[in-house]
Amino acid sequence: MIVYLHGFRSSPQSFKARLMAARMAELGRKGEWLCPTLPVSPAEAVAQIESEIRAHAKAGERITLIGSSLxxxxxxxxxxxxxxxxxxxxxxVVPDRDLSKYLGEQPLWHGGGSIVVEPRHLDELRALAVMQITQPQRYYLIAATGDEVLDYREMLAHYPGVVTHLIEGSDHGISEFADYVDEVIRFCDAV
Structure with a gap:
């Protein structure tokens, strides 16, 4: 099963999520795809992801996550x-720091509506922080030097030893993500 986790204020309607879903459907693999709408609370988001995977994954099925931004x-x-x-x-990499300037009501990127970011959400993020990954071979990183929201150098430093595709330029949303969809799926399918 491939599980796509969208970013802050985003949704399954994001550009990258829709591209991935469409490609999985083209490959006849729609049943292996999961892309939940995540709540604003990080603790609730993680609990929901785990619950949905338990509900949808077949016994013994390998799980690969695709995570964008948050x-x-x-x-x-x-x-x-x-x-x-x-x-x-x-x-x-350090979302409690990055999102601290977004406390209060924030508009959603897709479908209208808003969320309210509370100080407790920053505490929840700190509680979920991974200081050091343990098995680099389990990760694949796409980082864009032109990311206007997050610093690609922090990404590279936080994920040492992982297979990395560094994109010169681009942006936070990876506007040319269609060029990388199959590359991401190949990682998901690798043994």
Whole structure:
């Protein structure tokens, strides 16, 4: 099963999530795809991800996470906790610091509506922090030097020894992600 975890204020309607879902459908693998809408609370998000995987995964099925931005932070926590593999797309490394300037009501990127970021959410993020990954071979990192939101150098430092695709330029959303979809799926399928 491939589980896509979207970023802060995002949803399964994000550009990258829709590209991945469409490609999985083209490959006849729609039943192996899961992309939940994550709540604003990091603790609730992680609990929901674990619950949905338990509900949808077949017995013994291998789980690979794809995490974008804040979803990459969650993917790292879950990969370390459960021994799962994770493909990380411009992952957040210190989200409690980065999101501290977003306290209060924040608009969602897709479908309207908003969320309210509370100080307790920053505490929940700190509680989920992975200080050092344990098995670099379980990870695949795509980092863009042109990411205008997160510093790619923090990503490289936090994920030493992982197979990395460093994109010169680009942006936080990885606008040319269509060029990398099959590369990400190959990582997900690798033994």
């Amino acid at each position: 979803g990459g932070f969650f993917a790292t926590y879950l990969a370390e906790k459960h021994g799962w593999r994770a493909a990380l797309l411009n992952p957040a």
